[in-house]
Amino acid sequence: MSVTRVQHFAVSLDGFATGEGQTREAPFGHAGERLHEWMFTTRWGRTAQGLPGGTGGADDAFLRLFTPGVGAEIMGAGKFGHPGWQDDPEWRGPWGPNPPFHTPVFVLTHHTRPPLAMEGGTTYHFLDATPAEALATARGAAGGLDVRIGGGPTVVRDFVRAGLVDHLHVVVVPIVLGRGVRLWDGLEGLEHDYDVESVATPSGVTHVTFARRDAEV
Amino acid sequence: MSVTRVQHFAVSLDGFATGEGQTREAPFGHAGERLHEWMFTTRWGRTAQGLPGGTGGADDAFLRLFTPGVGAEIMGAGKFGHPGWQDDPEWRGPWGPNPPFHTPVFVLTHHTRPPLAMEGGTTYHFLDATPAEALATARGAAGGLDVRIGGGPTVVRDFVRAGLVDHLHVVVVPIVLGRGVRLWDGLEGLEHDYDVESVATPSGVTHVTFARRDAEV
Ligand SMILES: NC(=O)c1ccc[n+]([C@@H]2O[C@H](COP(=O)([O-])OP(=O)(O)OC[C@H]3O[C@@H](n4cnc5c(N)ncnc54)[C@H](OP(=O)(O)O)[C@@H]3O)[C@@H](O)[C@H]2O)c1
Ligand SMILES: NC(=O)c1ccc[n+]([C@@H]2O[C@H](COP(=O)([O-])OP(=O)(O)OC[C@H]3O[C@@H](n4cnc5c(N)ncnc54)[C@H](OP(=O)(O)O)[C@@H]3O)[C@@H](O)[C@H]2O)c1
Numbered sequence: 496m497s498v499t500r501v502q503h504f505a506v507s508l509d510g511f512a513t514g515e516g517q518t519r520e521a522p523f524g525h526a527g528e529r530l531h532e533w534m535f536t537t538r539w540g541r542t543a544q545g546l547p548g549g550t551g552g553a554d555d556a557f558l559r560l561f562t563p564g565v566g567a568e569i570m571g572a573g574k575f576g577h578p579g580w581q582d583d584p585e586w587r588g589p590w591g592p593n594p595p596f597h598t599p600v601f602v603l604t605h606h607t608r609p610p611l612a613m614e615g616g617t618t619y620h621f622l623d624a625t626p627a628e629a630l631a632t633a634r635g636a637a638g639g640l641d642v643r644i645g646g647g648p649t650v651v652r653d654f655v656r657a658g659l660v661d662h663l664h665v666v667v668v669p670i671v672l673g674r675g676v677r678l679w680d681g682l683e684g685l686e687h688d689y690d691v692e693s694v695a696t697p698s699g700v701t702h703v704t705f706a707r708r709d710a711e712v
Numbered sequence: 713m714s715v716t717r718v719q720h721f722a723v724s725l726d727g728f729a730t731g732e733g734q735t736r737e738a739p740f741g742h743a744g745e746r747l748h749e750w751m752f753t754t755r756w757g758r759t760a761q762g763l764p765g766g767t768g769g770a771d772d773a774f775l776r777l778f779t780p781g782v783g784a785e786i787m788g789a790g791k792f793g794h795p796g797w798q799d800d801p802e803w804r805g806p807w808g809p810n811p812p813f814h815t816p817v818f819v820l821t822h823h824t825r826p827p828l829a830m831e832g833g834t835t836y837h838f839l840d841a842t843p844a845e846a847l848a849t850a851r852g853a854a855g856g857l858d859v860r861i862g863g864g865p866t867v868v869r870d871f872v873r874a875g876l877v878d879h880l881h882v883v884v885v886p887i888v889l890g891r892g893v894r895l896w897d898g899l900e901g902l903e904h905d906y907d908v909e910s911v912a913t914p915s916g917v918t919h920v921t922f923a924r925r926d927a928e929v
Contacts, residue, residue, distance in 0.1 A: 508727070508882075508884070508896060508920065509727050509894075509896035509897075509899075510725070510726050510727055665725075667725070667884065667910075667918070669903060669908045669910055669920055670901075670902075670903045671896050671899045671900055671901065671902040671903060672900065673896075673898070673899070673900025673901070674900070677726075679725060679726035679888050679890075680726075681890070682726075682888045682890070683888055683889065683890025683891065684887075684888065684890070685887075685888040686886060686887045686888060691886045691916060692916070693884075693886055693912040693916055693917070693918050694912050695910040695911050695912040695918055699908060699909070699910055700910070701884070701910050701912055701918045701920075703725065703886055703918075
């Protein structure tokens, strides 16, 4: 059965999933790398950097769920690039020639362009569509596998609010960012539709997982 | 050594410490009891309700820190009563004739009145003062013991921002309240001054503790 999942989506204690002042050099604005430092010390994170070693606990386990069983990703224009990328015809995303997705990726944007085939199986498709339409398109391309909703916060929020997310995995990082884009806005009462679990790990973060009760439907 | 502490201060995932629409009957507004349900199943919480049994894990351990070593509490007008209590000369707080503090309690308010001596050692003093002044007054009354900053969120935030809180214990409850009064506003970068730890418990909440690095000063 194919589900829709949000994976290791990092937010601060005050609910910000990115900082203020995003630029090409600082994709998370003033947040820098503080929302993602917990990843770098895991075995998964170190392998991605070409380094040996790393932790093998729950942080690592959650990160290892990133790839298996996922057949497509949907992301927002704000994740695909810094403000203004739409005016740069050469922009091919921030992940280089061989992005880590290795599946079709649907970029939601009001400024569509032709598909971009990258190395390693990633193809970027640019889509101006409602969340439900985008999900139907991504499902069609996912070959029966799961669809990842990759962020940023605006897109995750829209999909959760539309009732389209089966598994929501949020990582609460114990910092107070103060400004940026919030995840939780407009999601009052979210917990009613999900089974919720929390686990804190030695890195200091807390994994909060929401599994939709009627995920079969 | 006397420290200033905030104890088991409950917030939702989106950072609200109370809901919208506070009344005498609903002191947490639309949040109801959802921020505090985790307490009711502990041994400490059940004893307070005159019931036997209850859990004895980390939730209970944290709650048991409420009384020992505390010589005074500071609270805000919004914790002392529903909006409008200031116009009710008979109002003696929501905790009945024998409140659970058993120490002097300093109620910060722009509508001061004479002190109120209650049963069991609690005396309410009404104070219009800055956080630093209020803390000096409470310290003077605490007999060398700690001062608890009891809330609500506005008062906790003001004291933390003024650098007056040594130990901050926040309980993140995995619900999305959507509206109310936020704790974290204006506290950007808080983590820099504190050692932070997180532990999730079987009740589903996460205890996040901030211990000030220079708490001796
Ligand atoms: N914390 C994490 O784990 C995490 C994960 C991923 C990303 N991020 C960060 O999140 C930030 C981006 O998030 P964000 O909330 O600002 O933006 P976003 O969610 O990535 O994208 C929102 C934008 O996508 C376009 N869009 C969204 N829905 C659409 C629809 N239905 N139809 C057409 N276009 C649509 C719109 O852009 P246009 O109108 O311009 O086309 C909209 O402004 C970046 O800083 C990124 O680094 C964080
Ligand atoms: N989540 C938790 O664990 C927790 C704990 C405790 C309380 N609560 C809840 O929090 C809510 C109350 O919080 P709140 O943020 O609305 O209010 P609050 O922090 O209790 O009180 C703020 C009010 O106190 C007065 N005040 C504050 N600082 C002052 C100063 N320096 N000098 C003079 N007066 C001052 C002002 O009232 P006036 O101008 O009217 O005098 C101000 O509006 C209630 O719903 C309560 O049930 C939650």
